[in-house]
Amino acid sequence: MTLRYLLEKEFKQFFRNPFLPKLVLAFPVLIMLVIPWIMTMDIKNIGVTVVNHDSGGAAERLIRKIETSEYFILNGVEHDYEEALTALEYAKTDAIVEIPADFDRRLTTEGSAPVQVSINAVNDMKGALGANYLGALCNEFSRETLGGAVGQGGAAAAPKIEIVTQNRYNPYLDYKMFMIPALMVIVLLLLGGFLPALNIVGEKEKGTIEQINITPVSKFTFIFAKLIPYWVMGLLVLSVCMLLAWLVYGLAPQGNVGIIYLFSVLFILAVSGFGLIVSNYSDTMQQAMFVMFFFMLIFMLMSGLLTPLRSMPDWAQYMTVINPPRYYIEMMRMVYLKGGMLADLQTQLWALVAIDAVLGTWAVLSYRKRE
Amino acid sequence: MREEHVIEAEGLTKMFGTFTAVDHITFDVKKGEIFGFLGANGAGKTTAMRMLCGLSKPTAGRATVAGCDIVREPERVKRNIGYMSQKFSLYEDLQVWENIRLFGGIYGVAEREMAQKTDDMLRRLGIYGEKNTPVKRLPLGWKQKLAFSVAIFHEPKVVFLDEPTGGVDPRARRQFWEMIYEAADRGITVFVTTHYMDEAEYCDRVSIMVDGRIDALDSPGGLKRQFGVGSMDEVFYKLAREAKRGE
Structure with missing residues (x-):
């Protein structure tokens, strides 16, 4: 099975990189420990x-x-x-x-x-x-x-009617509770998107891709071998984030953790698939980097992560239909804060499956072994 | 039955926009032959070789390598060839044995034979002690010998070598050519590009490309007679002088 040898190679290269393993560990920890305190929309002082x-x-x-x-x-x-x-x-x-x-x-x-x-x-x-x-x-x-x-x-x-507000799902209106699931999405989006985007184009710059293209390895196997490490890494990083959210902020999902992992598998496939597509079309790391920056910003700003989707103009709301983080963040907040169940998340689930099918196929097809 | 041809090219052409990199080349390579593919820089050698390896799609013409059509079945071609490029391209961050294992695995060498075959190869190369060394720490001459061994690890029918001895000392070059002869003795056809005219003398037959065309093709002795000169160097100069393309 060729896949096995390619996977061995990918993992060895990842762990032998002097920088990447540290980044993948430090990034989520820093984001989870620091950003919730900064990113608050509570206006004080x-x-x-x-x-x-x-x-x-x-x-x-x-x-x-x-x-x-x-x-x-x-x-x-x-x-x-x-x-x-x-x-x-x-x-x-x-x-x-x-x-x-x-x-x-x-x-x-x-x-x-x-x-x-x-x-x-x-x-x-x-x-x-x-x-x-x-x-x-x-x-x-x-x-x-x-x-x-x-x-x-x-x-x-004397006022005749008094309005009593009951804050459901986030009773103390703590903005951190709202942002932490979103931060997990950002971490997965950045790590799961950028690392694959730099991967294939990196092999192009080093010239090793030639040695792969000259072999009879199938496109599907090659792309799959590139994806699997990001799946593993993404799920590990997510687990670190969830653990920290619980330990530091006392925030644990109200709903089933299994749903979060199921969606994460789908979400990582979407963003990593996208990263690989960008990598396939790029000739240099620099190019891949800039293209990714451009799309990452759009992904984030149009996902409902920071600003509610409903306040966006109609045309923007239609565009979010193909934005993978949109569905993932909806799921995250629903499961984390409201205890949503899989039955409540059918739209998000099938939307991600459809996006995965498109991006996955595209990633395989855009990898060209022959000019 | 005529002599068996491992490579047959007919009118093979590659254009990049309006630039014709390879201009209708036609030639055959016989089984077990060491075929020298010469030409000045920019003459189109690498492009032609990349087409034969299924890395680049011809604009026109046809060719078969090891009986497979390079246009219609490039992936079948790849199963039957080995390739080593001037730009050294084993994985620098992987150890020697890991590189062998990776490419062996891709070509379907069985897991249980892998360790034995790896050890045998490293002993033959005399670098068994470097088994666990990352490739980036090997001297260039060793890297090239290793890359060649990896390229023929799966016993291909043809091996393509793109300036395999660029930048190494004469002794390493000599050892490299000994390895090429060994491979040819085992029945592997060798298709090699080079800039060293002494290496051209080692080939069974040599073709010389000028401006995308093959202007001469014969054994080194035949070429020298044809041009009435005493060395391959002079043959090359005579032909290259007519080149219109710059570097």
């Missing part, structure tokens, strides 16, 4: 400057509340709006809360009082979330302050 025109106790209490919130940093209390605006313009603060002169009086007599919030929305996400948090803080404040008043018959200002 929003700088707030208060412009206070009132000297009453209610205004003072509102300021204290802002100061003690974990989301805000109180950058100072001014008496002049213009000064605060200058600070905002120089990016020394992110938001201005202006408390009017009759704040305390209107609150006690009318049961409601306006507060103006101006926010720097250059980063629209930060702006929107900051405004949201400030709104929530003010609501809470009015509930606390007016709670007593309601008892005294001032019911007009």
Whole structure:
């Protein structure tokens, strides 16, 4: 069986490489230990400057509340709006809360009082979330302050409907829980894509591919022998990632681990197959590298990994239909966070099988033993 | 029955765009022969050889190697030939025995014979002590001898050698040619390109390519008589002078 000899060769070459085995081990460990802390969309430490025109106790209490919130940093209390605006313009603060002169009086007599919030929305996400948090803080404040008043018959200002949100699947809204499965996808995508892309073209540069092309080895066997090591490596790397997610972040899949491995086998075949295709068409490592960079970015940005697919324009959503990471990431989040079962993942499963069939065939056909 | 031909080429042509690298060459190589394939740099030797090995598809013409059509059944051709290129191409990061095992395995040498055959070969080459040495640490002369042995490990009908002795010292070249003779004695046909005219003298027959065509083909003695000169060197100069192509 020729495959066996080719596999021996691939594994020996991999382990004899002074750099690759270390990379394959260090890469997932670093990504899993470092990135979850950095890649967070929780907006914290929003700088707030208060412009206070009132000297009453209610205004003072509102300021204290802002100061003690974990989301805000109180950058100072001014008496002049213009000064605060200058600070905002120089990016020394992110938001201005202006408390009017009759704040305390209107609150006690009318049961409601306006507060103006101006926010720097250059980063629209930060702006929107900051405004949201400030709104929530003010609501809470009015509930606390007016709670007593309601008892005294001032019911007009009391909210009639209170919305209680229950966060399913990620109860503490921890962004890490959302990102960790996505990071595993990134690790597999990068390792499983780049290494094969550099492999065949590497043999072309060294000239050893000639010695293979001159033998009667079949294209299928050759490509298969190139793929299997990436399967093994990918599944090992995935296991390391899952172990770290559990040990460091206490995150274990809610669903069946077997589903994750089944999908991983399919996913690695897709990305490694793609890498081999790029390698087959490239003449130099440099060329293969740049082509891979180009596609990797598209794969990642169009997968729903970082931004939700549903917010993309229709044409972009149609394009994601052929993007393998899209299905893999959907599966990962579903199994990890929601405890999804195979029956819930039929679309993703068959989509990956179809993509594998196309890319696998293409990888074999694009390897040409004859010019 | 006429003499058995291992290689038969007829009007074999390769064009790259408008450039004709190999221009309608026709020749035969007999079984067991050492056939020298000469020509200046850029004359089209390597391209012609790559077509015969099934590595490159001819633009026109036909050829058979070991009875297999190189256009229609290149993979069958490959089962019957060995090949060693001027660009040394064993796996540098694999050890000596691992390279032998890899190519032996690909050509279907049985697992149980592998170890014995490997040891025999290494002893014959006198490099048994280097069995576990990575190929990249062997001196060039040894590498080339090893590459040649690997190319004929599966007893092919023809072995193609593309400038096999480039860059090695005269003693290693001489040893290499002894190996070529041994192979030819065992019935393996040798098809060899070279730039060394003393090596051309060792061949049974020699063809000289000029600008993609075969301008002369005969035994070294016959060529010298035909051109009325005393050495292959002078034959080569006479022909190469007419070349229009630059380097």
